[in-house]
Amino acid sequence: MRKIDFEPEKPPSTVHRHRTGIEGLDDLLNGGLKPGALGLLIGPSMSGRGTLARQYFYQGLKEDNASIYVTTKNFTEDIVTLMEEKKWTLDAYTEHYVFIDAYSPQSDPSLKDSVDVKYVSSVADFARLTNAIVSSMSENLARGVLNQRVVFDSIDTVLMYVSAQGVYRFLSYLRAKIKGFRSSSMFMIEPDLHEERQVRTLFQLADVIVELKPDEGIVQVTQPGLPKRRGAFRVGDTGCIVVPEPLD
Amino acid sequence: MRCGVATVNLFRVGIRLVDERLRLAEGPTRVLFISSPGIDPAPYGVNSAVAALKEGLEVTYLVNNKPADAIRAVADLMGFDLEEWESTGQLRILDSFSGYMNIPSNEEHRLDTPQDTNAMIESICDLTSEGNVVIFDSLSSYIDMCEGGETDGMERLMRVVGSLCEEHHFVGLFSTWGYEPKNIQTIREAFDTVLALQPVERLTIVRQFLRAEKIDGQVVPDFVVPIKVMQPGGVRVFFPKILVTGPFHSGKSSIVQAISTSSVSVDRLGTTIAMDHGYLDYKGFAADIFGTPGQENFDPILEYLAEEAVAVILVVDATKPDTFPRARTMLQLTKGYALPLVVAANFSDLEESLTPDQVRDGLGLQSNVPVIPTIAVRGSGAEELLEMIFELLMSEEGLTLGDGEKEDNDEED
Numbered sequence A: 001m002r003k004i005d006f007e008p009e010k011p012p013s014t015v016h017r018h019r020t021g022i023e024g025l026d027d028l029l030n031g032g033l034k035p036g037a038l039g040l041l042i043g044p045s046m047s048g049r050g051t052l053a054r055q056y057f058y059q060g061l062k063e064d065n066a067s068i069y070v071t072t073k074n075f076t077e078d079i080v081t082l083m084e085e086k087k088w089t090l091d092a093y094t095e096h097y098v099f100i101d102a103y104s105p106q107s108d109p110s111l112k113d114s115v116d117v118k119y120v121s122s123v124a125d126f127a128r129l130t131n132a133i134v135s136s137m138s139e140n141l142a143r144g145v146l147n148q149r150v151v152f153d154s155i156d157t158v159l160m161y162v163s164a165q166g167v168y169r170f171l172s173y174l175r176a177k178i179k180g181f182r183s184s185s186m187f188m189i190e191p192d193l194h195e196e197r198q199v200r201t202l203f204q205l206a207d208v209i210v211e212l213k214p215d216e217g218i219v220q221v222t223q224p225g226l227p228k229r230r231g232a233f234r235v236g237d238t239g240c241i242v243v244p245e246p247l248d
Numbered sequence B: 001m002r003c004g005v006a007t008v009n010l011f012r013v014g015i016r017l018v019d020e021r022l023r024l025a026e027g028p029t030r031v032l033f034i035s036s037p038g039i040d041p042a043p044y045g046v047n048s049a050v051a052a053l054k055e056g057l058e059v060t061y062l063v064n065n066k067p068a069d070a071i072r073a074v075a076d077l078m079g080f081d082l083e084e085w086e087s088t089g090q091l092r093i094l095d096s097f098s099g100y101m102n103i104p105s106n107e108e109h110r111l112d113t114p115q116d117t118n119a120m121i122e123s124i125c126d127l128t129s130e131g132n133v134v135i136f137d138s139l140s141s142y143i144d145m146c147e148g149g150e151t152d153g154m155e156r157l158m159r160v161v162g163s164l165c166e167e168h169h170f171v172g173l174f175s176t177w178g179y180e181p182k183n184i185q186t187i188r189e190a191f192d193t194v195l196a197l198q199p200v201e202r203l204t205i206v207r208q209f210l211r212a213e214k215i216d217g218q219v220v221p222d223f224v225v226p227i228k229v230m231q232p233g234g235v236r237v238f239f240p241k242i243l244v245t246g247p248f249h250s251g252k253s254s255i256v257q258a259i260s261t262s263s264v265s266v267d268r269l270g271t272t273i274a275m276d277h278g279y280l281d282y283k284g285f286a287a288d289i290f291g292t293p294g295q296e297n298f299d300p301i302l303e304y305l306a307e308e309a310v311a312v313i314l315v316v317d318a319t320k321p322d323t324f325p326r327a328r329t330m331l332q333l334t335k336g337y338a339l340p341l342v343v344a345a346n347f348s349d350l351e352e353s354l355t356p357d358q359v360r361d362g363l364g365l366q367s368n369v370p371v372i373p374t375i376a377v378r379g380s381g382a383e384e385l386l387e388m389i390f391e392l393l394m395s396e397e398g399l400t401l402g403d404g405e406k407e408d409n410d411e412e413d
Ligand SMILES: Nc1nc2c(ncn2[C@@H]2O[C@H](COP(=O)(O)OP(=O)(O)OP(=O)(O)O)[C@@H](O)[C@H]2O)c(=O)[nH]1
Pocket: B247, B248, B249, B250, B251, B252, B253, B254, B255, B270, B271, B272, B273, B292, B293, B294, B295, B346, B347, B348, B349, B350, B374, B375, B376, B377, B378
């Protein structure tokens, strides 16, 4: 039987959440992302959204979660290099993470899967792409890793290949899978690249929206049924720094 | 209008049980693989292509959601080398992706303007002579990539499918990404043969089933077979667990070896102390074979070893009726009575061996349980065992093996 929850929101300590590793942001998120949540990470390029996503990915490894990184517009090596710049090294975490690389095969179709990387020859091949994501989650679960997280970088590329309706169907399917596996996720999108109407329908799928507004230097967190939260945002040497504004 | 019907070659998709029903088809065949989003349908397209190529048909493989090389890679994993067919021109992979993406391509066959429906139809028809095969990978991506959205995509797609189906065998791959039900229905109706690929998802184990909704326009009720893409090997009707059990030293390990394409046995001092394991690939069927130990001290785990078995081969030493009570106990422990069951009356090379009927009686089994005399060490009787076990498995699924091997082609229309 499902109990009706009268409490506004449980304190972070009682509900296990997937922390982003960015203290202030975790506060804004009431402790982190809920298992099963589809998160949208919104922001223009150079806004720090990549760093935020990589930090969330790496925090998963530090907490013994499994982390999955889907890249559609960068080489896996480049993402790894960017992580190393922040001293987020992956060496100790083999088999706890996997990259799903739908970008590199465009320049080298002969790439073969390894422990760290699964290649998908095209973002438009939804069947292969979802298959790679779902089978990775499934393998993690089979190894007994119950907490996992997915970074999807980014929806922008998918919208270049496929109609907005198509992307909506694709995300709806992934959302159901992410819920099923109780993974948390961050799907990156840059709204200014797309028609507003298209983006708005995608927003409906989100359980939580993290939006970076570099002009104002803030991050804003929106969760259905909860008041919007904001904080000052910047990228420092060791990762993102968020200073929450008090609840008003 | 259907022209050239008389000259159309018979077409197969390379899947046992489906092909046996397709054989009666006259004229162009229109096959739809309709898959749940979790299943990649591309291997089924490749499998169909290879089956057709092996039959001597020409194949045009249109790919619109990934580079043409991705298809070659899929084929490679399945153990098929497309190069030879490509070099003779029997197979052409038509790149409908790079043109859409506006990226360069070295492909010999490339569609520059994939959005142009007429151009697409025209160039496919130019490449593919009447009576040959067109594979369209994928119909759903075609819809997804249409700027006008689902309605526009559907309309264009049906025009393409309609034109190509007239004179060609046509195989379409379609993933059901939550489209309007009426659109999915329209697509189903455009095909004579509709094969649905569905996953069975326990939390981690993912198995696939193929459900034939209709074959050659005929609705086929209850046609569901487990299926797997073998790497290498291609698409197989697949049984995840056939159990081989029986008393101590009756020849179980030898039987596993005899019926398997490849096998390993964990033996110590001539007796099995873990499981025998074999993989079997036989006439379009595949199965994993598990052999149990025979000694009684393994009984506590026997039940567990038998979990999820779909059929049982009971091996007895036909010269030792005193071991038959033990055989019955093992059948109980492995739930063999409730599953398709075949008995191997082994050691039939020895003079004192009992006849199959005597073995059946001795085991107290019903008259319909098949008993096959075997000499496991020489592999004799292995083929009969396999034929029998697959026949039982099929009738278990409410299916019969096709009449391909037997001679009764009585058509009713
Ligand atoms: N002559 C003859 N010998 C056989 C036959 N089948 C098996 N053998 C021999 O019988 C012995 C036992 O065979 P296995 O296949 O190991 O029997 P098993 O049932 O796996 O034995 P356990 O695992 O110890 O229960 C071996 O030496 C085989 O070579 C047969 O049909 N005829």
